[in-house]
Amino acid sequence: MARTGRRPGNPETREAILAAAREAFAERGFDRSSIRAIAAAAGVDPALVHHYFGTKEQLFLDVMQAPLDPAVVIAGVLSGGVEGAGERLVRAVLSVWDSPAGAAVLAILRSAVSNETFAAMTREFVVQRILRRIAKQLRLPPKEAELRTSLVATQIAGLIMARYIFRLEPVASAAPAEVARLVGPNIQRYLTGDLSA
Amino acid sequence: MARTGRRPGNPETREAILAAAREAFAERGFDRSSIRAIAAAAGVDPALVHHYFGTKEQLFLDVMQAPLDPAVVIAGVLSGGVEGAGERLVRAVLSVWDSPAGAAVLAILRSAVSNETFAAMTREFVVQRILRRIAKQLRLPPKEAELRTSLVATQIAGLIMARYIFRLEPVASAAPAEVARLVGPNIQRYLTGDLSA
Numbered sequence: 001m002a003r004t005g006r007r008p009g010n011p012e013t014r015e016a017i018l019a020a021a022r023e024a025f026a027e028r029g030f031d032r033s034s035i036r037a038i039a040a041a042a043g044v045d046p047a048l049v050h051h052y053f054g055t056k057e058q059l060f061l062d063v064m065q066a067p068l069d070p071a072v073v074i075a076g077v078l079s080g081g082v083e084g085a086g087e088r089l090v091r092a093v094l095s096v097w098d099s100p101a102g103a104a105v106l107a108i109l110r111s112a113v114s115n116e117t118f119a120a121m122t123r124e125f126v127v128q129r130i131l132r133r134i135a136k137q138l139r140l141p142p143k144e145a146e147l148r149t150s151l152v153a154t155q156i157a158g159l160i161m162a163r164y165i166f167r168l169e170p171v172a173s174a175a176p177a178e179v180a181r182l183v184g185p186n187i188q189r190y191l192t193g194d195l196s197a
Numbered sequence: 198m199a200r201t202g203r204r205p206g207n208p209e210t211r212e213a214i215l216a217a218a219r220e221a222f223a224e225r226g227f228d229r230s231s232i233r234a235i236a237a238a239a240g241v242d243p244a245l246v247h248h249y250f251g252t253k254e255q256l257f258l259d260v261m262q263a264p265l266d267p268a269v270v271i272a273g274v275l276s277g278g279v280e281g282a283g284e285r286l287v288r289a290v291l292s293v294w295d296s297p298a299g300a301a302v303l304a305i306l307r308s309a310v311s312n313e314t315f316a317a318m319t320r321e322f323v324v325q326r327i328l329r330r331i332a333k334q335l336r337l338p339p340k341e342a343e344l345r346t347s348l349v350a351t352q353i354a355g356l357i358m359a360r361y362i363f364r365l366e367p368v369a370s371a372a373p374a375e376v377a378r379l380v381g382p383n384i385q386r387y388l389t390g391d392l393s394a
Contacts, residue, residue: 113310158355
């Protein structure tokens, strides 16, 4: 059967490159990770990395998606409908960040904060993969969807900063269920509350 | 009159060092700014920088305080009492970040996110200079003060991230008054609302 586009390649090689890239981005951030070093760590030729993943930016996006599929996380959160979605969203976010994937996602956030190109990439990822999906699944009115979901993003981003980067107590050590109970209603206001009040 | 501790020194020299440090931290972040380079930019001997400011960390804290005094900003916000404090706090934060001092504060945030020592320094600064002051002026119940003000910090930190670092629309371009209207009530819930609900 004829195929167009990039060949999927050997799955084991592909996984080895992804694992090496994830480790490199997590340890050194985006700017200081080279395709050459990632290829060396994976035991392959740099040309093969380009062949499978294209640019370093594309490799990064693949790494971002590798530890977790936002679609799956979000679908779980939102399948219960709009009621209580704020609290479920907080629980889902904390479950990802507290998981082994959390370190990789934290490294991505660090890179995004220190590099404008990278901040833009992360923003696009969050808008397209997460915020629009939330808006669609909760059937937010199209005219309000961007505003409401961007406000949600402000609260989630700050929760992550305070808990995982600044380790601000008592938010940093509180149990996930407790954080969800405290922060959830504020997310819920952004999603479905009266914002003109 | 006998004095103990570090000599205040020539005010003009001190200001020149502070200005050079502010520019260095803003352009290159904390890690990549050296006392030697800061001294050179200020036209003084590195020993004089150490004499006036001590370590690079202490110089940084002086720079952080230089563009604005959090005590003054916060006093203005909270002088109106607890009613509407959430909205006034958002307005005050945006007025600082939209001002010429904003670039320096943004650089500090970038450094804090990429460096754990620095994150801890920034956290101490925020807790002691800002959050405790808010709690005291609003007379929050001592048992709840840390929790309530740390929740406020999550929302403010995320608002800054979304508006100034990720430039997430429509939050990034919305007028300060509009942002205050949207986010203020959520801050207000953290300050004075029923958190068990």
